[in-house]
């Protein structure tokens with residue numbers, strides 16, 4: 334307490350924390366544990382009820398339960414706003430109680446069909462719960478701490494997975510000890526129901542919760558609409574992880590370890606994923622996140638390959654854990670590679686896991702069991718694990734090839750340096766090896782929304798290039814020429830009202846035509862490197878996507894205005910519009926003061942342009958520190974640099990050329 338009687342905030346507490354938020358997190362930890370426990374409990378019950386003699390024949394029934402648990406999240410997510418009108422506390426309590434009743438009903442009804450139906454309904458009840466979880470914590474924390482509260486809520490829910498895995502293994506052991514091996518899954522089902530009851534009670538003690546649930550885009554739509562090669566890598570890992578979960582129960586039974594063994598594999602996997610995801614940002618911190626993603630996926634695939642071939646439960650549990658670590662690291666790397674597409678990454682993970690658990694178990698059963706020699710039996714479960722490993726490795730390598738942000742820099746020394754905690758810098762001769770004919774200069778454009786850091790990064794790139802002896806011209810749009818300055822004033826002055834979108838497009842194109850003819854082309858003709866803060870893409874994104882004018886027409890107009898000049902490299906700095914605008918000093922100019930939706934469209938427009946021509950773009954998360962961005966930009970610019978010393982000049986003088994401003 335302070336002298337004025339006000340409670341001092343706890344310095345160790347997360348920002349924006351409050352007693353209500355803490356109680357909410359307790360409730361989420363409980364219901365999260367219940368949800369993860371349901372996976373083990375319902376699949377174990379499905380295995381018991383399948384009653385086939387050969388464990389492999391139970392795989393389709395278990396796969397069906399897993400698929401039905403996941404299906405609502407993939408197929409029915411857009412229905413969630415229907416519950417948005419209800420009080421959030423009611424939604425949370427109802428979701429807990431519905432799951433409680435379903436879990437109690439499963440051993441009482443004791444039928445395979447009802448277990449499958451209950452699995453679907455548990456997945457369905459979890460749907461509004463998940464949405465309310467991700468929106469309630471931010472609403473309680475307030476706008477300033479919303480993002481932190483959302484992350485903390487998600488960590489609580491996902492952090493419950495390892496706890497649930499260990500609890501499931503322990504409960505299965507207890508059940509086996511009390512009632513004999515190969516018992517039913519009643520104990521774990523009842524305990525799961527009790528955990529949901531505890532969660533419902535915790536939610537009832539919460540203070541007022543705001544109403545509403547945000548619209549949830551369909552994961553299937555997000556998978557295709559907002560695609561990225563990082564999503565492919567995540568899809569591969571989800572297929573591989575799904576393969577482990579899909580056959581873990583039959584593998585454990587085959588190895589004579591029953592449900593305790595099954596629980597140990599799930600626990601190992603969950604602990605690994607949680608560890609990898611939390612520690613991911615610290616792993617090889619100086620190493621490219623794209624390369625880390627591209628290596629973590631094949632590493633996970635390799636572990637799965639070994640896991641598929643061994644017949645020892647302890648080794649399998651450890652390998653599942655290490656696979657989880659690789660998957661967690663890959664997930665954290667993918668998030669930092671495309672931070673603006675988390676929805677797409679989540680969709681890839683969900684869809685990959687759903688496909689794996691729906692398709693692979695019947696395949697495992699169909700492949701059956703084959704004796705290779707007296708000591709070794711090859712099963713369908715191993716076949717599907719190997720398939721998962723191959724798919725993951727292929728998708729990981731495709732992602733690395735498509736996204737590599739250090740092309741031209743050899744992977745092995747780069748990784749070796751990162752393992753020593755250093756950033757690998759190729760020797761200057763190697764870095765400036767001419768990769769393209771140097772008859773003409775090089776043109777690099779910096780693009781992005783307001784306040785993304787284009788000017789800052791263009792300036793840093795120019796300084797670095799000059800330090801390496803290049804003749805560099807830095808320029809910008811609009812307003813780099815005398816006429817351009819007048820056009821800029823007209824275009825950005827807030828007193829310019831009623832300017833039609835077509836006229837605006839033409840004025841920007843006029844500025845650009847003058848800029849290209851009088852600044853860029855002359856500089857390039859003498860072999861200089863031109864670094865421009867904005868170019869044609871700004872017109873396509875702002876006037877095309879932002880003002881909703883035909884992008885094709887604007888591209889044609891600008892093709893004419895620029896005499897067909899296209900940048901050799903476009904560095905696209907991606908920032909959330911509100912974050913970028915916050916970085917800029919007031920007052921905002923005519924374009925900056927457009928509404929948020931305009932800037933969102935501009936941002937989507939830039940991304941769409943980069944996706945259409947991935948080789949020409951370097952897309953970066955502009956919220957990263959300036960020095961890190963600058964290093965990534967240097968690495969990419971290196972690939973397109975000509976030799977700073979023209980061969981002829983070098984022969985004559987053997988000297989470095991003068992640094993030209």
Ligand SMILES: Nc1ncnc2c1ncn2[C@@H]1O[C@H](COP(=O)(O)OP(=O)(O)OP(=O)(O)O)[C@@H](O)[C@H]1O
Pocket residue numbers: 781782783784785786787788789790916917955956957958959962
């Ligand atoms: N990576 C970064 N992280 C945090 N702040 C940054 C970063 N890069 C730039 N800034 C700061 O953001 C502000 C805007 O940067 P800058 O002028 O480079 O952006 P811009 O994209 O050129 O903006 P504009 O849209 O006005 O052209 C500056 O104060 C700059 O110091």
Ligand SMILES: Cc1cn([C@H]2C[C@H](O)[C@@H](COP(=O)(O)O)O2)c(=O)[nH]c1=O
Pocket residue numbers: 783809810811825841867868869870871872873875876924925
């Ligand atoms: C080239 C170009 C620019 N704009 C917009 C984008 C910005 O709001 C301003 C330029 O301001 P900056 O501080 O210099 O970045 O103009 C546009 O709408 N279309 C264009 O082609």
